[in-house]
Amino acid sequence: MEGDSVTLHTDVKTNQQEKIHWYFNVTRIAQITGDQSYICTDVQCNEGTERFRDRLKLDNQTGSLTITDITNTDSGLYTLMIISSNSDSEKIFNVTVIERFSPxxxxVSYSSLDCLQMSWSPVQPEQVQQYHVEYGEIPSGLVWNLILPSNHSSALLTLLHPDMSI
Incomplete structure (x- = not known):
């Protein structure tokens, strides 16, 4: 889902002799050389390409690739190439990023100093799995989160704390 992180696991433990290359579609986005003296991600691998700027993490023990703060444009094919003296192998990951829907x-059907009754309707109800409602006190910066299943379409927020009636 948009904004989350995803890790593409290699299911191997490097023995410091392999070269690991990651590609997004046909563009190399990360690599580890055999002696692990050179690990690059995105900008260093692609001479200034900033598609994943500061959002890639490469595990130098396993070669697994983590993409943080994913967006819809990160959907696509990711190819892992492991090159060793004995053999080469390739693994393809198809990543689909699901858009976060908002109501x-x-x-607001009722409000007072200490509570608020709210209801909503989804953009595409068949694609909603759960709702995240955040509320809090503006001066203090305290924020609470309420997670509701998709069959709920209203919430009663009371006393600005997680004591809720649904």
């Missing part, structure tokens, strides 16, 4: 209409 189209949020309606």
């Amino acid at each position: 189209t209409i949020v309606k």
Whole structure:
């Protein structure tokens, strides 16, 4: 889901002799050389390409690749190439990033100093798995999170703390 992190696991433990190359579609985005003296991600591998700027993490023990703060444009084919003196192997990952949906209409049906009754309707109800409602006190910066299953379409927020009635 957009904003999350995803790790593409190699399922190997490097023995310091392999070269590991990661590609997004046909563009190399990360690599580890055999002696692990050179590990690059994105900008260093691609002479200034900033597609994944500061969002790639490469595990130098396993070669697994983590992409943080994923977006819809990160969807596509990721290819892992492991090159060793004995053989070469390739593994392809198909990554699909699901868009975060937000309600189209949020309606406040009741409000007072210490509570708020709200309801909503989703953009595409068949694709919603759960709702995340955040609320808090603006001056203090305290924020609480409420996670609701997709069959809920309203919440009663009371006393600005997680004591809720749904």
